[in-house]
Amino acid sequence: MDNRRAKKVLLIGWDAADWIVIDKLIQKGELPTLEKFLSKGVRGNIATLEPPASPILWTSIATGMLPHKHGVLGFVEPNNETGGIRPVRSTTRKVKAIWNILTQNNLKSNIVGWWPSNPAEPILGTMVSNLYQISEAGLDDPWPMYPGTVYPERLAQKMEELRIHPHELTENHLLPFIPDLYKIDLKTDPLPHQLAKMLAEAATIQAATTWLMENEEWDFTAVYFDTIDHFSHIFMKYNPPKMNEEIDEKLYEYYKYAITGIYKFHDMMLQRLLDLAGEDTTVIIMSDHGFYSDHLRPPYIPKDHGGPTVEHRPFGVFCMSGPGIKEGEKVFGTTLLDIAPTLLTLFGLPVGKDVDGKTLVTAFKEKVTPTFIDSWENVAGECGMHPDDLQENPWEAQAAMKQLIELGYIQNPGEEKNKGAAQAVIEAQLNQAKSFLSINRNQEAYEILSKLYKESKNDLRFGKHLLVCLDKLGKYKEARQIIDVYKSIFKKLPPTLGYLEGKILIGEKRYNDACDVFNELYDTQKGNPTLSLELAKTYYILDKINLAIDAFENTLLIENENPMAYYGLGNCYLKLQNYPLAIEHLLQSIEFIYHHPSAHYNLGEALALEGEKMHAINAFNVALTMSPGLIQAHKWLIKLYTEVNEPAKALEHSNFISTKIIMPNIIVSGLPRSGTSAMMQMLQMGGAAIWSDGKREADIANPKGYYELEAVKSMAQNADWLKGVNGKTIKIISHLLPFLPPENEYKIIFMERDISEVMMSQQKMLGKSAKDGYPVMLGKTLTDQVAKIKKWLERQPNMEVMFVDYASLIGNPVAHAQQIEAFTKQAFDVDKMIMAIDKDLYRNNNPKW
Amino acid sequence: MRNKIPSVKEPFEVVPERGSLGLLALGAVGLMAWREKMAEKKKAKKDANSNNH
Secondary structure (H helix, E strand, O other): OOOOOOOEEEEEEEOOOOHHHHHHHHHOOOOHHHHHHHHOOEEEEEEOOOOOOHHHHHHHHHHOOOHHHHOOOOOEEEOOOOOOEEEOOHHHOOOOOHHHHHHHOOOOEEEEOOOOOOOOOOOOEEEEOOOOOOOOOOOOOOOOOOOOOEEOHHHHHHHHHOOOOHHHOOHHHHOOOOOOHHHOOOOOOOHHHHHHHHHHHHHHHHHHHHHHHHHOOOOEEEEEEOHHHHHHHHHHHHOOOOOOOOOOHHHHHHHOOHHHHHHHHHHHHHHHHHHHHOOOEEEEEEOOOEEOOOOOOOOOOOOOOOHHHHHEEOEEEEEEEOOOEOOOEEOOOEEHHHHHHHHHHHOOOOEEOOOOOOOOHHHEOOOOOOOEEOOHHHOOOOOOOOOOOOOOOHHHHHHHHHHHHHHOOOOOOOHHHHHHHHHHHHHHHHHHHHHHHHOOOHHHHHHHHHHHHHHOOOOHHHHHHHHHHHHHHOOHHHHHHHHHHHHHHOOOOOHHHHHHHHHHHHHOOOHHHHHHHHHHHHHHOOOOHHHHHHHHHHHHHOOOHHHHHHHHHHHHHHOOOOHHHHHHHHHHHHHOOOHHHHHHHHHHHHHHOOOOHHHHHHHHHHHHHHOOHHHHHHHHHHHHHHOOOOHHHHHHHHHHHHHOOOHHHHHHHHHHHHHHOOOOOEEEEEOOOOOHHHHHHHHHHHOOOEOOOOOOOOOOOOOOOOOOOHHHHHOOOOOHHHHHOOOOEEEOOHHHHHHOOOOOOEEEEEEEOOHHHHHHHHHHHOOOOHHHOOOHHHHHHHHHHHHHHHHHHHOOOOEEEEEEEHHHHHHOHHHHHHHHHHHHOOOOOHHHHHHOOOHHHHHHOOOOO | OOOOOOOOOOOOOOOOOOOHHHHHHOOHHHHHHHHHHHHHHHHHHHHHHHHHO
16 A cells, blocks of 8 residues: 555545535535635536436445446345345445455445445444434334444444434424424424434434544545435425426425525534544545436426436536645546545555446546556455355345245245335346446346336336337337337327437438427427437438527527537537637537547547647547547547647557558458348448458359458457458458457447348258258357347447348348448448349348248 | 424524534534533423422
8 A cells, every 4th residue: 555645535425416506505605614625626527327326326436336246226125034125235235345445455444324334344444324314213212223233333322322313303403494494384294394304314424423533543434414315305396496386385485495404504514524534634525416406307206216316417526635636626527436446546555447437537636547456356355244144136035035935935925015026126127227228238238128128018117218228229120119019009109208219210310200209399398408409419410500509509508518519519510610619619518528539539620620730639639548549530640740740749640540450440240141241242332442352252142252251260360360451341250259359449230130041041051951940949049149249249349330130231221321331431332332232132042941 | 303393383483592503513522512401401491490389
């Protein structure tokens, strides 16, 4: 730990804290502690994760890992001991949290209220679990702590004393939140009681945390408050200005100070925490997501599980202050996954290569280079996680329990409990699929969602997410079938499904139809920023730039911090050759989402075309740090460095292109007999430079030739020969794709064909016929192999893939030729490409089995 | 809480007693101080009642 950069670290979690609310209050001087804190450190947006459910998010914060890795997938989980459900537990987390890693490195932690942390883990230090503050009993009734609330046990009594029961509070505690409390009929209005309960819970967490900070040795203290989130869900609708005429005027008057009050209370608590931490402690204050506080509040909350999460704004609060941290500056591109790696770097510990986040190096005054190990999971030694016999995968255990009940070994806990447990499993599966979708592991999401959809078509959530997934996978045919199913159910598609139909229409290249759908939807939902943005993007695709500008501007009128609207406007003005305006809008887009290589690239273009050469060079260089393979950026830099008389730098980029990018730029792949030769011929006719040695001659199976290279067959042993290929198109069967040199970038056109047709065609080539029998096992193997290679492709950042269905190609070569042109970004002779498709050949190669 | 919050017939002081919320924000130390203060207040009230009788 020679590189330790923080003596101590205090991490304060404020669930759902939001910059829009905070900044307004700071302007009014209502949050003096936070205002001072911000002036001494860095601040920025922090992007949330999908799905934005607190136990999932706070576990990602503590581990730096995505939900499918850490295993916490919802608020509740099946209770495999008693049946039914229970709050998600610490034993469900499959990987080490930051406090486990610190334990292994002899560093002491205080962890208070973290979600989920019950039963408290036996770490080096103390842990007070997330069930600690919850009160259900009356004031004079027994109020025992839940089992496993406090570690170590010696502190249990002290912690118990520090709990504040809501009935202990007096009117003096509540009046700052509800000045008209005396006017409220408490027998009919439950809100003052709810407010008191939430306030008592926050004060309980504060009491425990401050006591531990004062009385226990610590290197790291992490405390989690859920109160801002809970207040926001109940009281944000009453926060001025009144946004909805349907809000009861009387209730609005009663509760309009609640949100301001709870932020002020957190500011007061913050002062005490900072005082106890001292000047030499590095402090991070953060939320897991924001909360819509303005006109973007959703008009209604869906009744389904997770419905209230629609109120969560995707960007939360991040600020950090302490020795070595920059002062008064902004940090960009932060996500929840970055907290754990940043904490490790602060403590001088290496970051596991298996985490999904990054150290926030730009927050430090001096250059920081994090160190790495493969994984903390492989580091042996006591880490304070519960022993293996307590660790549990409740989702798998639920399946095992169900089987035991069916076999009669365990008594059935009852219909209601079973239903609850089954629902918890479904919710977890949906959450896992949402998480996969958010990181573009679309095939895995597809497998979960198609199963959920088949099992319950009535739950619109499954169909909606499946449609999102199919759009991402480019499976528009299947998506269309689902849309048709819903069209047969609903007279008029609900708005979300309508929006998804618009997206599918774009995928189908029916841009005008998509425009009509988005326009019609927008007419019924004026002020919806998502619809306005989609409309703008569609106009842009249709090259209706002035209409696109109007729609992007309209999006910004609705949501003035929409980075994609700024990005869209930047591109529109770039197209109109209005470079100053393009620069202005692209810069604004980057301010909101810094990690967006295309925005930096487009900014570079606009600057270069405006004559701002040095600024353009900077922009292209930033784009390349984010996406090193952006060839166009390298090309621009060669030109610009030459013009500013820096030939050495120009040469660097020239060398990069010649050494790194001398590779086939288009690869046609798929199973043998899936239409790869047809695609090769199509590309050749269109003008692509094909690399084939012509050794395998045309025959009856492929009368137009195979377009193959002998060297491809031995790629597994030697792929050096690929260095000779420059900007050409080459055919490589799917099994050999993993042997492509990983340091280069590829565009892959992957041919898909019905497996039975592939097999028939292969069998025919081998001289077999129907009487030889249908090779069922082979069919399954081929299907599995294709699925496996698709999964692999999704994980390859250097491979961009376009899937082409062979039958669809034959049926509609025009659309496919246009899509290929767009995908490869090459100018082809589309008419000639279409001529390459021989429908008779397809029929001859597709005999009935 | 239902028993503790007075009804409309028994209105609150409009201005809160200074420091109640501030003491909670102080955490453990503030909580202890506040509980002590409440206990003293209760005792004083009890003493006053018994003196009146």
